[in-house]
Amino acid sequence: MSPGTRQRAFWSSACVVTVPIMRAAFASSFDDANPLAALTVGERPEPAHHGDDWVTIQVTASSLNHHDLWSLRGVGLRAEQLPMILGCDATGVDPDGTPVVVYPVIPTPSDPRGISILSEHFPGTLAERVAVPRANLLPLPTGLAATDAACLPTAWLTAWRMLTTRGRVDEAAAVLVQGAGGGVATAAVALAAAMGKRVYATSRDAAKRERVAALGATAVEPGARLPERVDLVIETVGAATFDHSLKSAAPMARIVVSGATAGYEPKVNLRRVFAMQLEILGTSMGTPDELAALLAFCAERGLRPVVDRVVPFTTVEEAFARLHSGDVFGKVVVDHAA
Structure with missing residues (x-):
């Protein structure tokens, strides 16, 4: 006791x-x-x-x-x-x-x-x-x-796995994060920026766009045309943003999905998927080794x-x-x- x-x-x-x-x-x-x-x-x-x-x-x-x-x-x-x-x-x-x-x-x-x-x-x-x-x-x-550290084991670990294990962020130059503001999406912005990637992030809220820009991202409204196609999309919103995720993806890009807060049955243009050779990957959480790697990354980089x-x-x-x-x-x- x-x-x-x-x-x-x-x-x-x-x-x-x-x-x-x-x-x-x-x-x-x-x-x-x-x-x-x-x-x-x-x-x-x-x-x-x-x-x-x-x-x-x-x-x-x-x-x-x-x-x-x-x-x-x-x-x-x-x-x-x-x-x-x-x-x-x-x-x-x-x-x-x-x-x-x-x-x-x-x-x-x-x-x-x-x-x-x-x-x-x-x-x-x-x-x-x-x-x-x-x-x-x-x-x-x-x-x-x-x-x-209490913020890391679920939302931040999910974002870490989306970027690294599933999204192969080391092969990416540019990353799009949909719906920045929530725990996973905001973590993905901060982590990708700390990794030196060009990060784009969407939000309907102007105040949240200002805050996500302060984390190192180029903040845009949902559905806005990006200056470039991205190699990796972090998708937690779902139906409301999935078409934009497809259109923003470069050839052979990865779209990693861990949530569907705005609908879980999006319309998917399969011609774009096979013509652009896109990968749509699902994931959730992460392993103890991935959490250890995330903890070490945050400690070593001074990322909070x-x-x-x-x-x-x-x-x-x-x-x-x-x-x-x-x-x-x-x-x-x-x-x-x-």
Whole structure:
């Protein structure tokens, strides 16, 4: 049991059972129209271990993803899994006192994918503590703040994999990022610019275009003609931008898709695909080795994630409201130590 862990007594049919408890933010119901109404902040039992190699981490910081809002809407969760502690990303301290970054993908034989991310089958990171296999812990690099590192394991890792493993960015001179402003897209802009690529980024919001330009991109309105065709497109928007992605792609370019926030059934001009020899590649998340490479890249280059705001865990509801507003630029971080 962790130092300072609270306990609560519950009656069973035969006796009083005392279990450790902690404060957490969790989905207590589903509400597609108003996901914030399905959010509860309160006490939950400590997370259980699911093998001898599992450890409990004292969470230092976490960050929100749109996955959390989808969970509140009932996407990816079943009613019998409720209540489910939300959150995929975290930094914390392991039982030995070592600062760590939590890799959120857990082997899950019961899931058709064979894996799941925290808050799908196992309690997530928006709590005082989270339990994961020890193999899911990476050292927090020196000089990288816990609140910054907490942004990396989901959105930034997805962007890193889109650029490197799937997009072969080392073969690209120019990159287009659709829908800059969200966590993955903004990460892709910052990473591609730090890699020395010419970066173009789209946004409907003039203020967001100004901010993405400050990250090193040429910011344009959605659908605008680019000065050149690009070798790599980072696509998280979907139907609303996919035709523009196809038209902006140079011969033999890669269009890497990790989301479809504005429609998942775009019309695709197959003649353009085969005539230009384009590759359309899907991806999500990344591996522990890719997360280690991302952490090292950020530490060595002095690159820090784009943070919209940091909210103390005591007012975690504000973090969800901010994400749900659609006005975010970068990551919303929850500081559990504040």
